[in-house]
Amino acid sequence: MTNRLIVGIAALLLTSCGMMSAPNVNEPTPIPTFTPAVSTAQDPTGNQLPALGGKQSGDLLVWLFSDPNPPSRGNNTLEVFIAYADGQPVSDAEVSFDIDMTNMSHGKNVTVVELLGDGRYSGEVFFLMPGPWRVIVGIERAGETSAVRFEFMVNW
Template sequence: MAPLPPPVYGATHPNLLPLARERSPTMQPHAHRPLFLLAASALALGAGSVACGGDHDDMHDGGHHHDGGMAMNCSDDPRADTYAAGLEKASENGHFTVTLRTADPAPPAKGDNTWTIEIRDAGGTPVEGATLTVTPWMPDHGHGTSIDVQVAAGSDPGTYVLSSIDLRMPGLWEVTIEIDAGGVTDSVVFAFCVEG
């Protein structure tokens, strides 16, 4: 049995060399490969920077995320809470009740947001001196934000002002508030559809 010919890469196969010479008499085998690889790399890097960073308005419009040609609108997403001043939620393990007293802007919107929340324990007593960790997250995109949410005690017992909640792009945002108070840790999630 005769050995197999070498694999064909570009115009290096003996049967293809005459065709390559007809197209470009000065072409060397693989002469354009570095240029092709450079162009392909630049395209791949450019696509990656548009998908994961850069100006987010270029890849979003009106609450639709352009992801592989499929537009997604979160306005009717069942995971999203309907904003109303006084929106109340129980924490995951039932240790606390968290009320979203106010949001600025209301409803939560693209950009910088400030919320005032009230935390009560299971008996209804305002929780003061809690340590809060606030994490905005886009579950459909798999990323959060690089800006840390600032937490300050509010003017009423058990209230806290959360500022610099950076909802930087349209889509579904989950804002997890982890509460550590009196040796008990629990969390609550508020989810909102942010329009563009």
Template sequence: MNKFTILLISLILILITGCSSNNFEIKLFTPKSFTPDQSTPIKVKILDREGNPVIGAKVSADLDMQGMSHGDITMKMQETGNGVYVGRAKFEMEGDYTATIKIDYNGEKWKREKRFSIVYNNAQ
């Protein structure tokens, strides 16, 4: 084989390996609004490759407002059962956020990003 063929095969194998590292399906559940000075529940549901709930993981999330640099909101999430983990965050501003969800499960660590938007709760 020539060098180009070896390089091409190597790149394909790297891509296949990278794509198969999707060990979890993560669903993020956030409310549409928040009340200032109150904590807001944030939930994630984590399923394994076969669609079974992931039980016993250590889960945390960093919430970062897009386009702002006033600091992340970091929260540890507690398992409530059936692959659902809940944390609470105090939002200061409405806007678009990125949640970086970190999972530590059976000695392996993963990180995924999910995006969401949230606004002030005007019904006070």
């Protein structure tokens, strides 16, 4: 009984050690998310709106804002602020918003977004229904494309 218990514990320890020393090389590196320092106060661009979220994608940091916030059914202005990791704004990108609900599809709905300047881009979107939505922010620059996904609730 005691021996079996000891063998069991030893096996468990070996297993966990093995897991720690041999990471799965096929596992993709997770995209680090970060909490923007700008979530409630002023963001680096002087935008007073609280951010819906901030994400890192490759060497880019992307914040998403909405007006109104939280977003509500109907017309909304979405704005992104894109910067390099060192905070330098990215103002030479082609940006688009691809919106849809996450619990049902309302079809393809892509908005071309205009550059406001200093890494800020803005576009109008229409949320047909309240509920869970996502926006995929398409960023094209220097022949490279990235898609940064944000999920949020849309109010009535």
